[in-house]
Amino acid sequence: MPHEQTLSDLAGLLGPRLSRAAADLAQHGTSETWFPQTPPDAVAWPETAEEVARVVAICAAHRCPVTAWGTGTALEGHALAVKGGVSLDLSRMNRVLEIRTGDLQAVVQPGLTREALNTELRATGLMFPVDPGANASLGGMAATRASGTTTVRYGTMRDNVMALQVVLADGRVIRTGSGARKSSSGYDLTGLFVGSEGTLGIITEMTLRLHGQPEAISAAVCAFDDFEAAVQTVIATIQIGIPMARIEFVDETTAAIFNRANGTALPEKPQLMVEFHGSESAVAEDARRFGEIVAEMGGAHFDWATTTEDRARLWKMRHGAYRAAIAFRPGSMGLVTDICVPISRLAEVVRETRADIAAAGLSGPIVGHVGDGNFHAVLLIERGNAAELATAKALARRMAERALRLGGTITGEHGVGMGKTGLMALEHGDAWEVMARIKRALDPDGILNPGKVVEVNR
Structure with a gap:
């Protein structure tokens, strides 16, 4: 069995929180999409940043691959241990460490999910807006630079991660960024790790930007006779500057799928799903202006979601596509x-x-x-x-x-x-080799999530 000494050392550190059970290996070797089953050699469940650092240091000493695991919802095989080794499951590191209401910030562990964070924030009047659909872990969302339905207004994870604690490939722990809104101090290491998909370091803590919960929300779905009219409506809405919180497109096939799966009666035509956030008067004005554009483009069958429950059903349907x-x-x-x-x-x-x-x-x-x-x-x-x-x-x-x-x-x-x-x-030409050089500089033995993003000869 490969990496036996590594696993023996890890068992001494983690005890029962290191598993080689077939069911655990299968769970951590399965992708959401078409990739074949790729089980790791073992699954580790650390509970602190210090334990993550010790796990990585042990793996580094034996050149054993380490692949971080959040909730397993990524779609391009990001979390599969394609070179074997250890699947590092961060789900037990799931606490909100601090909420700084005055600064609109939250400090969280990577295994916390976005829905759990927003549940914790309900009483504060704040929210974390990035919504990729799946109830993904925030560490995984940062590692993949996630975005989603609300990106058009609130930006991606790149725009909403202010600072990080990261374990490097040799077990060192560093901090990047700060709670300040801007900085001109050195390289943007936070931006480097956000989107690196666990190939440069393992995120163990994040400082996230929060936003105020809107006073009013209005959502709707509307149909078009052809997809080009729907897409042109999106373009016109963006160009005019109507501040949408979400605007989603689904084609006629997807509309039919929604009807079958949810018992709805959407016209089986291309659809736009839209949501506006703001004050009561601003939302009403934005909805009115959007309605005018839809009418000019030949859209019809407006169905406004006027209650929280109706909006939740609308976006649950979209997220379940x-x-x-x-x-x-x-x-x-x-x-x-x-x-x-x-x-x-x-x-x-x-x-x-x-x-x-x-x-x-x-x-x-x-x-x-x-x-x-x-x-x-x-x-x-x-x-x-x-x-x-x-x-x-x-x-x-x-x-x-x-x-x-x-x-x-x-x-x-x-x-x-x-x-x-x-x-x-x-896409990147010679810049892809620059990425590979960064990978080799930070992870010379190629142990962090090997086989992903760049090609590095070990």
């Missing part, structure tokens, strides 16, 4: 991919992608956080069907190439993991 799509084709699995382009090219890229999916003969519902030019295709493929998987991979690559041709990026939200590593040179 992936699992509902999988159920729509029994026996299928999803190859889920996303791209992001400048907002002015959004209609063009959606049109070309829809035509490509149709030509490939696959079912591929499209949803997206289109307010920032980002959308996703859920390519449904039969489990075990190698031909369909190859077709879906080729289609996903063409989507990425299309995004780059239009001035965008191969992923706006899902991240690189191992699913998109092969596309990194296409």
Whole structure:
């Protein structure tokens, strides 16, 4: 068995919080999407930053891979231990350490989920807005630079992480950033670790930016006869400057999936889902102006969600799109991919992608956080069907190439993991080698989440 000395040393440190049980290995070797089962050699459950540092130091001494695990909701195989070694499950490090209401900040551990944080914040009048859909761990969200439905107003994790505590590959613990709103002091190491997907260090504490809970919220869904009118509505709304909190696009296939999964009666046409935050008067004015744009673009079937419960149902339906799509084709699995382009090219890229999916003969519902030019295709493929998987991979690559041709990026939200590593040179050219040099400088033995983001020869 590989890494026996490492695991023996870790067992001495963690006792029963180091597991080699088949069920634990299987759980930590499973992805949300199409990647094959990849179990680690062991699973460790640290409870403090000091324990994380000691675990990493032990692994470094034996050159044993360490792959951080949050909730396992990432879509590009980020948390799979593809080189074996230890899956470092941070779920027990799930406390709110401090809420600084006057500074609109919270200090949290990485295993805390976004929903748990917002539950803790309810009485303060504050909220943490980044909403990728899944109830992901905040450490995982920082590591993957997550975004989601509210990005159009509140930004991504990059914009909402102010400071970090990080364990480096040799077991050293460093702090980056501060509680200050700005700094010109040295390199932006916080920005370096946010989005590094656990390949440069393991996040053990975060200082997060909070926002005030809005006085009023208004949400709606509306239908269009064709997708281009819906997308042009998004572009016009952005260009006019209406401050939306969320604006989401779903195609007619997804609308049909929603109806089947949720018992709704949406017109099976392209739909926009929108939400406004602010004062009562501002929200009413924003909704009115948005309604005028929708009418000009030929939209109809406005359904306003006027209560908290109605809004929760609306966004629960949107967040459940992936699992509902999988159920729509029994026996299928999803190859889920996303791209992001400048907002002015959004209609063009959606049109070309829809035509490509149709030509490939696959079912591929499209949803997206289109307010920032980002959308996703859920390519449904039969489990075990190698031909369909190859077709879906080729289609996903063409989507990425299309995004780059239009001035965008191969992923706006899902991240690189191992699913998109092969596309990194296409987007970044020589800059990808610069990333590899940073990786070698911080992790010379390549033990932190190997096989992801960059290619580094060990």
